[in-house]
Amino acid sequence: xxxxxxxxxxxxxxSLSRRGLRSDFVAKVGEISGQNxxxxxxxxxxxxxxxxxxxxxxxxxxxxxxxxxxxxxxLQSRTIWLCASCLxxxxxxxxxxxxxxxxxxxxxxxxxxxxxxxxxxxxxKEDLLQAPQxxxxxxxxxxxx
Amino acid sequence: MDIAYFPGxxxxxxxxxxxxxxxxxxxxxxxRFVELSKWSCCGASFPTAGGNLMTLASPVRALAQASREGGxxxxxxxxxxxxxxxxxxxxxxxxxxxxxxxxxxxEDYSGQTRVVxxxxxxxxxxxxxxxxxxxxxxxxxxxxxxxxxxxxxxxxNEILLDDPDRPQILENFLDSLGCDVVDFxxxxxxxxxxxxxxxxxxxxxxxxRIVDGAVRRGAEAIVGTCPLCQFNxxxxxxxxxxxxxxxxxxxxxxxxxxxxxxxGLEEATIGMGQHFVDPRPLLSGKGLL
Numbered sequence: 206x207x208x209x210x211x212x213x214x215x216x217x218x219x220s221l222s223r224r225g226l227r228s229d230f231v232a233k234v235g236e237i238s239g240q241n242x243x244x245x246x247x248x249x250x251x252x253x254x255x256x257x258x259x260x261x262x263x264x265x266x267x268x269x270x271x272x273x274x275x276x277x278x279x280l281q282s283r284t285i286w287l288c289a290s291c292l293x294x295x296x297x298x299x300x301x302x303x304x305x306x307x308x309x310x311x312x313x314x315x316x317x318x319x320x321x322x323x324x325x326x327x328x329x330k331e332d333l334l335q336a337p338q339x340x341x342x343x344x345x346x347x348x349x350x
Numbered sequence: 351m352d353i354a355y356f357p358g359x360x361x362x363x364x365x366x367x368x369x370x371x372x373x374x375x376x377x378x379x380x381x382r383f384v385e386l387s388k389w390s391c392c393g394a395s396f397p398t399a400g401g402n403l404m405t406l407a408s409p410v411r412a413l414a415q416a417s418r419e420g421g422x423x424x425x426x427x428x429x430x431x432x433x434x435x436x437x438x439x440x441x442x443x444x445x446x447x448x449x450x451x452x453x454x455x456x457e458d459y460s461g462q463t464r465v466v467x468x469x470x471x472x473x474x475x476x477x478x479x480x481x482x483x484x485x486x487x488x489x490x491x492x493x494x495x496x497x498x499x500x501x502x503x504x505x506x507n508e509i510l511l512d513d514p515d516r517p518q519i520l521e522n523f524l525d526s527l528g529c530d531v532v533d534f535x536x537x538x539x540x541x542x543x544x545x546x547x548x549x550x551x552x553x554x555x556x557x558x559r560i561v562d563g564a565v566r567r568g569a570e571a572i573v574g575t576c577p578l579c580q581f582n583x584x585x586x587x588x589x590x591x592x593x594x595x596x597x598x599x600x601x602x603x604x605x606x607x608x609x610x611x612x613x614g615l616e617e618a619t620i621g622m623g624q625h626f627v628d629p630r631p632l633l634s635g636k637g638l639l
Binding site for chain 2: 237238256257259260286287289290291292293295296303305306309310312313322323327328332333335336337338339340341342343344346347348
């Protein structure tokens with residue numbers, strides 16, 4: 206499977222502090238995504254509607270929770286790479302938080318550190334010969350720096 | 351009427367059936383698609399993080415070109431539609447982004463072009479009642495499940511095509527063709543999109559949920575609007591058959607293929623040969639082929 210396996214945020218211990226809430230990481234994600242992360246009150250509609258949630262290690266609402274708390278281990282989850290940008294979450298959030306932009310931001314932070322989540326050799330599969338080119342273009346946009 | 355047409359990378363390659371059936375059907379209805387004199391790939395995803403404006407240079411150029419070639423722009427690919435509409439929304443509402451893009455592309459474009467989908471034209475310019483009158487074969491008795499996917503509808507405040515959770519535009523169109531429209535819970539559920547390439551099993555499972563959902567409600571075919579959805583829902587039925595016991599295959603059409611069929615166009619124009627699940631037995635059985 207080409208996507209990163211993901212630690213799923215299952216660290217041996219999680220450290221919570223007020224410092225985390227005010228960290229650069231939270232500010233950065235808020236700035237790049239343009240979202241008011243603190244508006245999320247964890248209602249769970251995003252996770253309930255997410256069509257890929259069944260395959261994720263962290264649920265969408267858990268992702269934003271970890272970001273709110275300044276926990277950078279969220280960047281190691283598989284979830285952010287399984288988001289298909291379908292915008293179901295964004296269309297249902299009662300607080301108007303566009304979680305798809307937050308997911309894009311988390312991917313961007315990882316990609317901008319130089320890590321790719323997919324390599325071209327992963328695409329050399331026979332059954333993909335029938336896939337429309339737009340699939341490759343959007344995949345390369347999402348997974349490669 | 352003539353309308354500027356943005357094909358996108360896929361329509362002249364993997365989705366020629368969508369392209370041909372749409373253009374031939376539209377021509378019969380008095381709409382001529384005139385391909386833009388200059389265009390390049392829309393980028394296949396709208397960048398939503400971090401001021402990634404570079405990727406919008408191509409859509410801006412296409413939109414600016416269209417403003418000089420009639421002022422309207424039609425596209426058949428749902429991704430292109432989404433990117434073009436969202437680009438329009440951005441340059442119309444965000445002055446800073448509009449200026450940056452204008453400086454980069456040398457096009458002072460700020461949202462003048464109207465981006466339309468064929469379903470809108472059929473509803474508004476042709477009229478569904480007039481369409482019904484033009485039919486050569488009615489599809490009464492053909493049970494179809496309308497499948498929207500995500501990009502055609504969301505984000506709803508930028509796309510403004512229909513309600514994102516309870517849309518009707520595709521149903522109403524299919525109804526005017528005489529089809530028996532089958533409602534099912536997954537008609538706006540994501541097919542997996544590009545996960546088809548990066549996480550195949552996840553995408554296959556997502557697509558299976560949709561196909562199975564339609565079959566359970568009695569659909570004999572699914573009708574979609576996007577080449578990537580087509581791949582996930584149709585081609586990937588090969589994988590679904592190996593992953594799911596008792597999996598029942600079902601053909602997946604582009605809405606334009608049924609339109610072309612209803613208007614009496616020939617099989618070659620409709621493009622039945624590019625499907626994985628051959629729809630011809632079903633259509634012959636209904637006396638439509």
